[in-house]
Amino acid sequence: MIDSKIPTGQLEHKWTDYKGHCKLVNPANKRKLEVIVVGTGLAGASAAASLGELGYQVKAFCFQDSPRRAHSIAAQGGINAAKNYQNDGDSVFRLFYDTIKGGDYRAREANVHRLAEVSANIIDQCVAQGVPFAREYGGLLNNRSFGGTQVKRTFYAAGQTGQQLLIGAYQALERQVALGKVEMYTRHEMLDVVVIDGKAQGIISRNLITGQLERHFGHAVLLCTGGYGNVFYLSTNAMGSNVTAAWKAHKKGAHFGNPCFTQIHPTCIPVSGDHQSKLTLMSESLRNDGRIWVPALQNDKRAPNDIPEEERDYFLERRYPAFGNLVPRDVASRAAKERCDAGYGVGTTGQAVYLDFKHNLIHKYGKAEANKLAIANPDTDTLIKLGKEVVKEEYGNLFDMYEKITGENPYEVPMRIYPAVHYTMGGLWVDYELMTSVKGLYALGEANFSDHGANRLGASALMQGLADGYFVIPYTIGNYLADEIATKPIPTTHPAFTEAEQKVSERINRLLSIKGKQTVESFHKRLGKIMWDKCGMARGEKGLKEAIVEIGQLKAEFWSDVLIPGGSDEMNLELDKAGRVADFIELGELMCQDALDRKESCGGHFREESQTEEGEAKRNDEHYSYVAVWEYMEESKWQLHKEALHFEVAKPTQRSYK
Amino acid sequence: MQHYIMNLTLKVWRQRNASDAGHFETYPVEGISSEMSFLEMIDVLNEKLLKEGKEPIAFDHDCREGICGMCSMYINGRPHGPWHNNTTCQLHMRAYQDGDTIVIEPWRANSFPVIKDLMVDRGAFDRIIQAGGFISVNTGSAVDANAIPVEKEKADYAFAAAACIGCGACVAACKNSSAMLFVAAKVSHLALLPQGHPEKKKRALSMVAQMDKEGFGACTNTGACEAVCPKGISIENIARLNREYMMAGLAENE
Incomplete structure (x- = not known):
């Protein structure tokens, strides 16, 4: 059932072999293929720019007023890469190993190794774009060290590394906009994925200024929509960061991987x-x-x-x-x-x-x-x-x-x-090609679950976002689109588009018709408190069970008493927020389910029942060495699939930093 | 640090949409803690307006840590309020005293039309970047990052210019609504680095042409932009832009 499509062969050759054998799309055909990219942070902007450069016709969406605002911009400390410029013993293998160990042996070896392999290219690419990394007096790049490693492999630009990397990717994106290869939709929010015959073929979006719903066709859809830390209300995420796009995809058949893995x-x-x-x-x-x-x-x-x-x-x-x-x-x-x-x-x-x-x-x-x-x-x-x-x-x-x-x-x-x-390691489940369980629907960057296991190391989020966008998706998407070259763009009058838009519209009307007494913000705060108290830094069976009941009650209350002024055919910030909070409530329930299922402690997931005598997290490899892959069945009902994790190179040991 | 509670009077610009004339509304706000951020104070007011059945004030904001560049309020006649090198979201209420009146307006510039209340359209900045604010390098074609050493001092200047968050405070502060500081920061960032050299002439010419096309005013060197820039972008960059522009123009006429 769960096929992660990990190439066979030795770990260090998998990606090279994959690239050598994946299908290609010739330049003339690329022009006929349309790709939708939702989100313009490091993953989205780098993917949209790179795919535009390759010749695909791209539409990119962001809810902010400019792609340059995406929350990747706030990343401070740095980006890892196995350059070994410091001559201190770093290598692709060490970056791979540190990441697997740091993730407490809950990530896929093949993905993480690929990440380490392309890390060095990212730095080259960014420097060529004009990213002003910190330098030594000799004119060469400087490095600093970060948590969970014993080498200096982190490249940085003061405390504004995310900003500088995002501006690099944003500029590359705007260059493609100028060349007519990327069409940019700002202040737009994706509200559904359109699936036809099991394949993602477009999205429904809302113009946040006019309130108008819009239909967009794409031969493939990329979700680069970041993490869902705001389910806790208080987090280091931006105010607008949300799970809505990922959640809509989840309800359309994209499974959710390890939802409870949260980084504090x-x-x-x-x-x-x-x-x-x-x-x-x-x-x-x-x-x-x-x-x-x-x-x-x-x-x-x-x-x-x-x-x-x-x-x-x-x-x-x-x-x-x-x-x-x-x-x-x-x-x-x-x-x-x-x-x-x-x-x-x-x-x-x-x-x-x-x-x-x-x-x-x-x-x-x-x-x-x-x-x-x-x-x-x-x-x-x-x-x-x-x-x-x-x-x-x-x-x-x-x-x-x-x-x-x-x-x-x-x-x-x-x-x-x-x-x-701060960060959510969990996210939409993807295979080795970054494709979700819906064909033609991809998830990149923090929006997917793939590379950080149960705990992300510092300076690795920027690395992963850019790896996915610059160096992974340009190859893997071709392997899918090569078979789609004969697919003519589907007119957005197709019944699947009409139905999807209608459902979105119905939900908006339902929200507006409640006319209750409690503000969206007050519900969000209450959800955050439940999540932080019972599904936060420490989680126990009793608390999680209580949380699930409380979230259910909160959901019922929300849908009967939320207060949203204004209408649907205008700018309506409370309505935007209400839609996102409604999705967070549903996600919160799944996170608690997942945390309840995983009766071990690993990385950021600390089950009170599973700790050593010194209070350290105690993993249980015998029973939990898997990715929890949740399939949406119906409201408040999910089916759990397990993707077994195999460690051929980095043999799991109890993590020790003593 | 001593914390205190204050009551304030806010005069806020309300404008339904781009075609509405707009007007000031006066709101009393009570029980504001000196520990709150300015936007949290607006959050308090908005919750109150909602409960009274009124429409909350629309304003742009996202990261609330001074880096995304989305927040954009003109507070008591100054973009981003009274603190130096600061964005609205990082302004905290200890800047005010009990009984103060605070006037809040959107950025005022023809090239930044008001969308609603305190929200403006800064799409012109994206279009200026599209005109040339980049280095043309496709993914995958880069040489090793250490192949081209960059003088540390130049790299530091480039970084200082690249720190621009594109908020538009420079335009809002300028009596001519000039976007010179924004354009200069980008031209400087890229011209200072060897990677940006091949395109530097074209970049300066096209970005300035786009800036003019967007209707931003001319620069008369009053330095208001620098004074309010939350990232402390220096007007030395404007001098550099002028030099780049002139050199590019000369070269073009050769």
Whole structure:
């Protein structure tokens, strides 16, 4: 039933063999083939641009006012690539191995190896586009290190790497728009996939300015619509990030893979009150230079700088001496939660730990600068001053952002941080060719489930989004479209289009006719609270079962009492939001089902029932070494299929960062 | 940091759609915490309007961390409000005191027509990029990333220019509604890098031509753009654009 289409042969030859044997479409035929790309983040923009360059006729859609706004833009720290420019022992194999291990052995070996193989090409491509990565004085590229690895393989542009990569892809996309190969639809939202004879043949979209529903044909449809972290209401995602496109595809037959695999990022600015609308990440790269600690005494209310060194507990360094502050995200998040739950948390809420730069300002950067300048016996103030200059260059924008939000200066006072929802490893299930279980329907980037297993390593999301868009889909889509060259564009008057549009329209009318008393926002908040409390950093059978009941009740309440003003044939932001929240509610239920089914802890999925004596996550390879592939049957009903995972090269071991 | 609660009066531009004349509405807002962001304060007002059966205020926003460039409010006569190097979404309410009146308008420029309330159409910026704001390199044809060393200083300048978020504050602040800082940032970013050299003449000429075609005004070097730019893009870039444009024009006449 589940065919992942992984090529046979040795791991390191699979992709090369695939490329050597997949079907090709000749240039004259490419012109006749139309491809729809939904979403214009790193995956979508890179795919749309690359397919346009190849000669396909592309239509690209985004809900923002410009493709350059997609949330990839907010990625801070960097992008991994197995270049080994640092001569520190990196290789394709090591990047592959770190990613598989970091994902706690819940990702496909073949996909991850391919990702590592193309990683180096991504950097070449981006530099050629003019992405201004950080450089050394010799003019060559610089690298930094990230969590879960022991080499420096992360390329970066200050704390704005996502922005620079996205602008590169956006410019490539706009170049294709100018050449007439890509037609761009901004402020448009996809509201359904049109499936004819088992194949995706188009979409229904809504023009968010006029409210008009539109029909678009495509020989193939690519969903590059990002993750669904906003199911938790509070996350580091953009306000508009949503699951709607993926969810509509799911209900049209695209299975959902590992929906419960959520990444909780350890270093975010803590919640300050009920008004909070979103959370802001402080890049993982800060853990290179910041040390995480809490007071060694419970409920210690002293100001951080008044707590002497010997009364601080650097709990990550204590628990994980080998990786210290650079353990993977899931491990760091749980360790912070454990300290806060035990009463050692700081700040007004007690739900925060310190991320302190002082030590490295002085000892790492300050001393190095003093040595360069040949200052003998510099005092601490001088060291701090010198260190600050270096840190400013590396992370200046992040420090500024922190100060704007909290009003505190992180050069002087340690940052307060706490884990927050950041990324979803789960997503639409895809095979090796990135095709979902609906023919001709693809999912790329964060929208698919494929490469990060149960936990994504830092700086790997940008790598995957661009790998899928620049270097994977241009090959794999040809293998499908080669058989579609005889398919004439289907007129959008086809009954399947009419029916799909009608259903979309009915749902909109149903939402508008409720005229209830509670705002969309209030439902979203309540859903978020259920998800965070019961399907968040720690999950237990009892809580998950309760959550499923509560979500069901919330859904019923939503559909009978939601308040949406205005009509359907105009700009209606509350209506847009209502549609997305309704989908999040359904997704939340599936996430809890999935979390309930997986009675093991792995990566970001921590089942309270499955932990070691020291409180570390305990995997159960015997029973759970599979991808949970959920097929939508009917409302609140799914069937679980299992794609068994085979590890031929990276043999699963209990992950240890000690 | 001492937190406090405040009551404010907001005067907000309401405009149903592009053809509506538009007008100011006055709204009292109460119980605003100094820890809130400016947009969270608008969220509070919108929830209140909804409960009163009124239509909430439409405004653009997305990442709420100062990088996507979508938010675009003209606050008390200044794009993105009173803080330096800042976007509206990163402005926090501790910038205000109890009893303050805040006037909120959309970007005002003919080339950025109002869509609704505080939302404008910045499609002109995309079209300027389409005119030449890129390096023509197809996927797969790149050489090794370290094959061409780039002087660190130039790479840093290129990055500083590339940090533009395309929000349009520069246009909104300019008395001529000029888009010179936006165009200059892109031309500089690409002209400073060896990868951008082959197309630099054509790029400067076509981007400027498109900018003019979109109806943006001329630059008279008042520097208002630089003063309000949330990413601190320097007007040195405008000097560089002028130089690039002139050199390209000279070369064209050869």
